[in-house]
Amino acid sequence: MSRPALGLLLLCLLFVGSLFVGATPLVPADLLTAEAWALIRDSRLPRAFAVVLSGAALAIAGQIMQLIARNRFVEPMTAGTGQSAMLGLLLVSLLMPGAEIGVKMALAALAALLGSLGFFAITRRLPPQEPLLVPLVGIVYGGVIGSTAVYIAFQIDLLQYLDIWMTGEFSGTMRGRYELLWVAGGVAALSYLVADQFSILGLGEAVSLNLGLNYRQVVLSGLVVISVVTGLTVVTVGAIPFVGLVVPNLVSRIAGDNLRRSLPLTAMAGAALVLASDIFARLVVHPFEVPVATVIGMIGAALFLWMLYGRGQHVS
Amino acid sequence: MIEVQDLSYRIGTARILDNVSLSLPRGGILALIGPNGAGKSTLLSLMARLLPLQQGRITVDDLEIGRCDDRDLAQCLAILPQSVQAASRLTVRDLVGFGRYPYHRGRPGATDRQLVEEGLALFDLLPLAERGLDTLSGGQRQRAFVAMTYVQDTDYLLLDEPLNNLDLAASRALMARLRDLADRKGRTIVIVLHDINFASAYADRVLVLKGGRLVADGPPEAVISSALIETVFETDARLHLVEGRPVVLV
Ligand SMILES: Nc1ncnc2c1ncn2[C@@H]1O[C@H](COP(=O)(O)OP(=O)(O)OP(=O)(O)O)[C@@H](O)[C@H]1O
Ligand SMILES: [Mg+2]
Numbered sequence: 001m002s003r004p005a006l007g008l009l010l011l012c013l014l015f016v017g018s019l020f021v022g023a024t025p026l027v028p029a030d031l032l033t034a035e036a037w038a039l040i041r042d043s044r045l046p047r048a049f050a051v052v053l054s055g056a057a058l059a060i061a062g063q064i065m066q067l068i069a070r071n072r073f074v075e076p077m078t079a080g081t082g083q084s085a086m087l088g089l090l091l092v093s094l095l096m097p098g099a100e101i102g103v104k105m106a107l108a109a110l111a112a113l114l115g116s117l118g119f120f121a122i123t124r125r126l127p128p129q130e131p132l133l134v135p136l137v138g139i140v141y142g143g144v145i146g147s148t149a150v151y152i153a154f155q156i157d158l159l160q161y162l163d164i165w166m167t168g169e170f171s172g173t174m175r176g177r178y179e180l181l182w183v184a185g186g187v188a189a190l191s192y193l194v195a196d197q198f199s200i201l202g203l204g205e206a207v208s209l210n211l212g213l214n215y216r217q218v219v220l221s222g223l224v225v226i227s228v229v230t231g232l233t234v235v236t237v238g239a240i241p242f243v244g245l246v247v248p249n250l251v252s253r254i255a256g257d258n259l260r261r262s263l264p265l266t267a268m269a270g271a272a273l274v275l276a277s278d279i280f281a282r283l284v285v286h287p288f289e290v291p292v293a294t295v296i297g298m299i300g301a302a303l304f305l306w307m308l309y310g311r312g313q314h315v316s
Numbered sequence: 317m318i319e320v321q322d323l324s325y326r327i328g329t330a331r332i333l334d335n336v337s338l339s340l341p342r343g344g345i346l347a348l349i350g351p352n353g354a355g356k357s358t359l360l361s362l363m364a365r366l367l368p369l370q371q372g373r374i375t376v377d378d379l380e381i382g383r384c385d386d387r388d389l390a391q392c393l394a395i396l397p398q399s400v401q402a403a404s405r406l407t408v409r410d411l412v413g414f415g416r417y418p419y420h421r422g423r424p425g426a427t428d429r430q431l432v433e434e435g436l437a438l439f440d441l442l443p444l445a446e447r448g449l450d451t452l453s454g455g456q457r458q459r460a461f462v463a464m465t466y467v468q469d470t471d472y473l474l475l476d477e478p479l480n481n482l483d484l485a486a487s488r489a490l491m492a493r494l495r496d497l498a499d500r501k502g503r504t505i506v507i508v509l510h511d512i513n514f515a516s517a518y519a520d521r522v523l524v525l526k527g528g529r530l531v532a533d534g535p536p537e538a539v540i541s542s543a544l545i546e547t548v549f550e551t552d553a554r555l556h557l558v559e560g561r562p563v564v565l566v
Contacts, residue, residue, distance in 0.1 A: 210390065
């Protein structure tokens with residue numbers, strides 16, 4: 001069986017399994033009852049879709065960000081994009097409290113885009129021989145934006161909102177309240193159409209220009225993908241860290257850096273990681289649950305450390 | 317034909333290039349030599365629109381740098397930059413394949429694939445074709461990037477120190493291939509070299525740059541002299557004529 005097929009099978013198993021995990025007990029034998037189907041339709045299936053969409057989209061966004069930055073240690077949630085989305089959302093809630101969710105989301109994505117542009121404007125000047133400076137500067141930069149958001153939220157008494165955006169979790173996901181994530185998934189999927197251009201970006205500006213790429217335009221379109229995905233995820237389920245960092249790194253080791261080949265794997269692995277973590281989050285203190293962001297924070301950190309120390313030892 | 321007219325480039329107050337004009341007719345190998353920091357890479361980068369023009373004008377056939385379409389230029393002129401650091405895990409075959417990108421824009425056809433296989437074979441990369449760039453030695457990686465530039469199949473090739481990291485055999489093989497491209501396909505090749513012996517053995521014309529100015533231009537026998545080595549490179553290596561060719565004793 002090929003790797004993609006194996007991955008898809010695993011993902012399907014997790015997906016179906018996740019439908020039977022939650023506070024309300026549900027076993028396959030219940031499927032004969034109407035209540036069970038209503039539960040699945042209104043809550044479990046939307047949750048599974050939300051998890052898969054955000055996991056896949058965040059992993060793709062991370063991969064694109066790493067290619068643009070030419071640095072494997074950055075991801076949108078820690079490099080200012082996610083924090084900018086939250087700040088944007090907060091300002092919208094403050095200045096136009098009655099705005100529709102569509103408008104809020106568009107402004108959150110715009111704020112995320114501005115935040116990412118700022119990140120790249122700063123890190124462009126860093127010496128390329130110091131790769132770890134880029135994520136460090138990203139963390140500081142994201143921290144400053146995040147603290148600004150906290151300060152504003154504190155002043156206007158909206159801290160509880162900020163808390164929701166900062167800690168991603170799927171417990172509130174229901175039919176009618178997660179559908180924006182399909183847009184995030186769609187935008188991430190569209191990037192497959194220009195996969196070659198993103199792969200070439202990873203070879204640097206000189207090689208890109210030599211091959212006739214409109215470098216700025218491709219970078220900008222990548223940043224748009226990153227910002228839309230990050231903005232929508234933060235609005236709908238909250239920030240989920242590490243997916244965009246760990247998954248592209250793992251996939252790159254296994255399948256290389258040609259996005260045409262690796263992007264589908266990245267999407268599947270991202271979805272599977274978040275799905276597995278979300279199932280764990282529902283089981284660990286059953287019938288209660290912990291936020292998925294917490295679980296991923298732990299799994300992701302462990303995976304990341306393992307990757308750092310295992311660096312450069314693979315043979316292919 | 318590449319025409320460079322009154323090209324100047326500064327960074328801050330430093331003049332990196334100072335009123336450089338030259339004209340390169342089609343066909344042949346032109347070696348660009350000069351001490352470190354002379355402005356050779358800057359000149360090549362400007363010719364290939366990797367740096368924005370500040371002053372002066374460059375045309376490649378009927379394309380004007382800075383005005384023409386990037387994609388048209390990519391089918392006419394290719395550059396191999398001096399330092400391509402790639403920590404990329406692209407395979408060699410994928411990398412060389414991207415040399416065809418200006419033509420197929422993501423959908424390679426049979427011709428593209430065939431040219432890529434030819435390029436891989438020509439630069440002895442077939443045994444490495446499925447290896448990731450991050451696993452190659454410096455010279456192997458350099459060969460892969462040269463092969464990518466080669467399959468781009470352009471009339472003009474700008475190569476910035478392509479012999480970096482290459483061993484003697486690979487260096488001679490590469491120069492022989494470039495000679496062949498110039499002679500049989502009428503390609504125009506501009507190549508930055510530090511080893512003057514390679515310039516004297518393979519180039520049709522040698523251009524000497526120092527301090528951002530052109531200080532000599534002509535066939536190797538005429539340009540390469542003891543005086544040049546003393547005044548331009550400021551060292552006292554001796555020069556001998558071997559089989560009618562100037563050879564520097566290091
Ligand atoms: N960003 C920069 N800031 C200041 N000076 C620069 C910058 N980039 C290049 N220079 C200077 O421009 C000059 C020309 O550089 P260039 O790379 O063109 O030299 P080169 O002839 O290719 O040298 P080498 O043989 O070492 O490759 C050098 O003196 C270099 O120090
Ligand atoms: Mg140079």
